Amino acid sequence: MTVIAVLGLGEAGRIYARDLREAGYEVRGFDPYVRLMDDQVGSVGEAVGGADLILSLVGARAAESVARQALPCCREQAVYADLNTASPGLKRTLAELAAAEGVAFADVAVLAPVPRHGARTPLLAAGTGAARFAGLVATANVPVEVIPGGAGAAAARKLLRSVFMKGLAALMLECESAADAAGEREWLRGQIVGELSGDPGQLIDRLIDGSREHAARRVHEVEDAAAYLAELGRPAWVMEASRNWLASLLDEPGRP
Template sequence: MRNPPIPVIAVLGLGEAGGLIAAGLAEAGALVRGYDPRVDAPAGVTNCASGAEACAGADLVLSVNSAADAPDALAEGMPGCAPGTLWADLNTASPGEKTSLAETARDRVRVVDVALMSPVPGRGLLTPMTVSGPAAADYAAVMRPLGARVDVLDGPVGSAATHKLLRSVFYKGLAAAVLEATAAARAAGLSDWVRGNITEELIKADAATLDRLLTGSRTHAVRRIHEMEAAARLLDDLGVPARVTRASRDWLADLT
């Protein structure tokens, strides 16, 4: 039985995430070509002088820069791509931005929407990836044999971004609430008590916690509006911006 061909993968953007993923792909046996105008390629990755040079002969291109730079990366790299090359956009962007990228590419390359579902440092190529778009299964077929964890969604380009960003609303919103509460606690001299209270609540959370948060907010919205107004005044007195606190009050007001 013949061994499968070794994939040629271009990585555009060799910062923290791109560099780690590129290095992981090279270690897994892929031929990896990288380009970044500010960062040299890691060991095992061929350093190219341009995006188009990196993309020449590539079966798959990974764009790992930023949402703002993604269109430029496509414009610079696409001339080096053979028709039908897989172009995976790993940048955190809105579904609309991902869709616009695919529309720009048209039939020149096949755009795949890839959402990195956890921080890359410490995981590298093993970072869970959620992918969508007509060519998502083809992306998985290249990346899975190299060790990547790929979850294919049955949806268009933009669906993976939607899943990631909806989760981000919760996780990053929770982090913002914790930051605000602990900042106020420091100002009030109650850091240990608040940290202990938050830790206890997180440990005992279970599947029923979500239902209590949703139903309780609706049932007790009026009372909780007054509670959060009082909390906002406390933070004002402590000199801590009450951004999350006042946003919570406004959400409760929408429930009445």
């Protein structure tokens, strides 16, 4: 039976521990702050000793310190998979620590909220242990895309995705805040749904190409929009960023 150690039993860690156990793995969980599993062990070393796969879900701030505790206790055939959202640089540091202990390392990026799909949440994996990681969790039907580029490559893609997803979330927050203040929430939601319901590729091209072509006019439009939000007493942080981006396009080489 494959033995998996789960370090960190927050929301995602608990879900992975549950789903992997239900899929037939022996799971050892460790968390120094909470007791959530009947068979939860009392130390990092006890969790990872003899384990085939170690999943780190302790958060980026604790990832390195936990890895330094865990890696010397891992057997050489183990795969240490870091699933924390962290910088590519930190992932490369963790890979170096693993290599020094003769342990394969997988930089794993989680591409959707884990509570939505549990252990079947889509993952990207890179690094020396990426392919082995994918093989070890295949029994649980965990969708893993192994990508080239070494440790840090999966983290880089995750953060690029975060630029879109978290930026989009900020835009939605600003839209809803303004629309509520203006009494136009349902109307604006309808406008947003209509724009997003068409061809997404065409929408992306139109937004980018149109911004470059009409940057000067759009700077003024965004300034007017920000001024209106000020009248409503609502934040215009995204509008301010939009104005800066559009204004920067006016300085691109080759513009008349």
